[in-house]
Amino acid sequence: MASSPVDQPVHIALVEDTDVVVEGVRAWIAADPLGRVAILAAGRSVEEVMGGSGASADVVVLDLELDGVMATDRVAELSDRGYRVVVFSVHVKPLVVESVMNAGACAFLDKRTEREQFVDTVVAVAQDWPYVTPSMAGGLLQGVRLSDRERQALQYLFQGMDQASIARRLRKPDGQPVSATTVKTYIERARAKFAATGRPCRSNFALLARCVEDGLIRPEEIDDYRPGVI
Amino acid sequence: MVSQPVVIEPVLTTTTPTAPGERAAGRAGSSESVASVEQRYDQAGLWVAIVVTFGWYAAGVAPVVVDSWLHYGIKASGALTWLVFAVLGVTAAVVVLRGGGRGPALPLVICPILLAGSVLGSLVSPDGVLGHFNWPFTMVGWFAVLALWRRQLAELVAFYAANVMVGGFVLVMLGEASRVNVGRFIALCCGISALQLTVFCGSRMVTAMARRGAEAADELARTRSAQIAAEAVQAARRSRYEMITGTVAHLLDGLADGQLDLTDRSARQEVAVAVTRLRRYLVESDEVPDQLWHELQVCADAAERHGIAVDLVAPVGVVPTLPVDVRRALTEPIIAALAATATKARITVIASRDEVVLAIVADGRLDSPPPCLHEAVESSYDAEGEMLWLQAQWISPSTSPS
Numbered sequence: 001m002a003s004s005p006v007d008q009p010v011h012i013a014l015v016e017d018t019d020v021v022v023e024g025v026r027a028w029i030a031a032d033p034l035g036r037v038a039i040l041a042a043g044r045s046v047e048e049v050m051g052g053s054g055a056s057a058d059v060v061v062l063d064l065e066l067d068g069v070m071a072t073d074r075v076a077e078l079s080d081r082g083y084r085v086v087v088f089s090v091h092v093k094p095l096v097v098e099s100v101m102n103a104g105a106c107a108f109l110d111k112r113t114e115r116e117q118f119v120d121t122v123v124a125v126a127q128d129w130p131y132v133t134p135s136m137a138g139g140l141l142q143g144v145r146l147s148d149r150e151r152q153a154l155q156y157l158f159q160g161m162d163q164a165s166i167a168r169r170l171r172k173p174d175g176q177p178v179s180a181t182t183v184k185t186y187i188e189r190a191r192a193k194f195a196a197t198g199r200p201c202r203s204n205f206a207l208l209a210r211c212v213e214d215g216l217i218r219p220e221e222i223d224d225y226r227p228g229v230i
Numbered sequence: 231m232v233s234q235p236v237v238i239e240p241v242l243t244t245t246t247p248t249a250p251g252e253r254a255a256g257r258a259g260s261s262e263s264v265a266s267v268e269q270r271y272d273q274a275g276l277w278v279a280i281v282v283t284f285g286w287y288a289a290g291v292a293p294v295v296v297d298s299w300l301h302y303g304i305k306a307s308g309a310l311t312w313l314v315f316a317v318l319g320v321t322a323a324v325v326v327l328r329g330g331g332r333g334p335a336l337p338l339v340i341c342p343i344l345l346a347g348s349v350l351g352s353l354v355s356p357d358g359v360l361g362h363f364n365w366p367f368t369m370v371g372w373f374a375v376l377a378l379w380r381r382q383l384a385e386l387v388a389f390y391a392a393n394v395m396v397g398g399f400v401l402v403m404l405g406e407a408s409r410v411n412v413g414r415f416i417a418l419c420c421g422i423s424a425l426q427l428t429v430f431c432g433s434r435m436v437t438a439m440a441r442r443g444a445e446a447a448d449e450l451a452r453t454r455s456a457q458i459a460a461e462a463v464q465a466a467r468r469s470r471y472e473m474i475t476g477t478v479a480h481l482l483d484g485l486a487d488g489q490l491d492l493t494d495r496s497a498r499q500e501v502a503v504a505v506t507r508l509r510r511y512l513v514e515s516d517e518v519p520d521q522l523w524h525e526l527q528v529c530a531d532a533a534e535r536h537g538i539a540v541d542l543v544a545p546v547g548v549v550p551t552l553p554v555d556v557r558r559a560l561t562e563p564i565i566a567a568l569a570a571t572a573t574k575a576r577i578t579v580i581a582s583r584d585e586v587v588l589a590i591v592a593d594g595r596l597d598s599p600p601p602c603l604h605e606a607v608e609s610s611y612d613a614e615g616e617m618l619w620l621q622a623q624w625i626s627p628s629t630s631p632s
Contacts, residue, residue, distance in 0.1 A: 092543060092544070093544040094543075094544060094545070094546040094547075095544075110541075112541065113541050113576070134576075135543075138543060138544075138546050138578070141546045141547075141580060142546055142547070155580055155587070158543075158546065158578055158580070159576070159578045159589040159591055159619070159621070160541075160576035160578070160589075160591035161591060161619065165612075165614060165617070165619070168612075168614070169612065
């Protein structure tokens with residue numbers, strides 16, 4: 001996925017109040033050899049960015065703290081307006097992550113440690129893939145009913161392992177390690193379950209539709225994930 | 231090679247010798263309990279005096295008043311005196327029962343009236359000072375006991391003396407001071423005052439004995455508490471000394487005799503482990519909401535001082551309260567991994583009521599995983615190239631399969 005080319009660059013609207021971070025994002029995007037992402041608009045507030053050219057962006061990248069004020073409530077607002085939101089923040093407590101994901105964010109990126117995944121995450125979100133970063137894994141572990149394998153895979157991802165390392169640790173009943181693809185499936189199914197149990201919004205519907213389309217889950221499973229349904 | 235740490239549990243490490251202020255507060259607390267005992271016994275004695283006084287006044291004196299009234303008319307009966315004494319007695323009883331009567335006001339009001347009543351009774355008694363109908367002379371002492379309950383014994387004795395003197399004076403004035411009558415008068419005075427003084431002094435003696443008993447018990451309890459605290463402090467000090475000795479003594483010995491080569495990677499790791507352990511020991515007894523998290527922060531801080539970028543992620547779930555030996559067993563692999571980390575490490579905690587999983591992913595090389603220090607903690611270790619992964623998992627003994 002990370003290296004899959006896209007026909008058109010993903011246009012992002014960047015809401016970020018720190019100039020040096022904006023410059024950093026521009027540098028990471030410029031460093032992507034496939035040129036998969038382009039910045040459509042950048043500014044210090046949601047109104048400034050989305051009131052202008054940012055309105056037609058594929059993905060909104062939102063800093064959670066703007067000028068000292070937590071913008072958690074803006075996640076739900078942007079999601080309800082049909083935007084795919086990627087939260088980019090230093091506030092990586094699993095409870096915060098779970099909260100913004102529940103509000104409808106498509107992904108969460110730790111500003112301190114997950115900058116290398118910025119482009120991959122944005123591209124995945126633009127295509128409604130169930131992409132999970134390590135910081136997101138912490139939030140997902142908080143509140144979704146998962147199978148043992150899904151929980152184990154998410155736990156290792158949260159701890160900081162890559163998918164190959166996770167595959168080495170997760171073993172089949174015959175003692176053989178599972179494949180990296182299987183690990184990816186566990187994690188993506190966990191993400192799909194979270195979307196199914198979350199707030200109904202366009203980004204969650206699109207992600208679930210994509211999961212069904214890719215054969216990751218069956219449509220009837222979605223209802224099974226919903227809270228209160230055994 | 232990471233050395234085996236000493237795993238002695240410090241007993242009550244938060245216990246400190248009692249501060250002078252705390253001792254004073256303790257004494258104040260104990261004084262309260264002693265005062266409470268004293269008050270209970272004093273009230274009991276007072277109730278005895280009240281019951282005897284009013285019991286005798288109603289059952290013994292009232293029929294005499296009625297008898298006198300029937301035979302000699304209302305003026306000679308002393309009915310008015312009986313009523314006045316009753317009011318004075320009730321007043322005195324209510325005041326002292328409520329804790330009053332410590333000042334001179336109550337006796338100054340009541341005692342003169344009692345003496346006046348005694349004189350009047352002796353003067354109007356149809357059968358003389360020593361007669362059956364002169365009940366005020368014997369009764370005033372009981373009411374004086376109530377009025378002077380919280381005053382000195384000498385005041386009560388002075389009242390008796392005054393009553394005897396005026397009674398004797400009337401006896402002489404009325405020409406009833408025959409030898410036989412004087413003898414009877416003295417016997418009467420001794421008899422009634424002995425009984426009243428017995429109630430008054432007996433109650434005080436019992437109260438004093440109870441107070442001394444309470445004080446002795448309180449002192450014993452305080453001494454025992456101080457002894458327990460001192461033993462706990464000593465045990466904690468001994469434990470800390472042994473822990474620190476086990477952690478750094480061999481390193482210092484190695485440095486002193488030149489055996490420890492700080493250019494050697496494993497030796498440097500050992501020193502780093504010892505330093506981080508010491509920092510953790512220092513905060514183990516801190517009173518914070520999440521001790522494990524607090525200790526992890528200290529471990530991460532120690533590593534960051536060596537230039538390692540530590541990503542300590544806030545826990546998933548709520549970390550249950552864990553005993554110090556379990557916390558040590560959980561953090562020990564983290565300390566060992568941080569000592570072996572080259573540039574960066576990520577530490578995570580996943581917790582539930584019955585399980586806590588601590589993990590570190592770092593770039594570095596560890597010759598061997600640290601030993602597990604607690605039976606309820608299971609540690610796992612894996613290395614892949616320059617990346618190492620260590621995990622320590624605590625499972626509540628109540629839920630783990632035996």
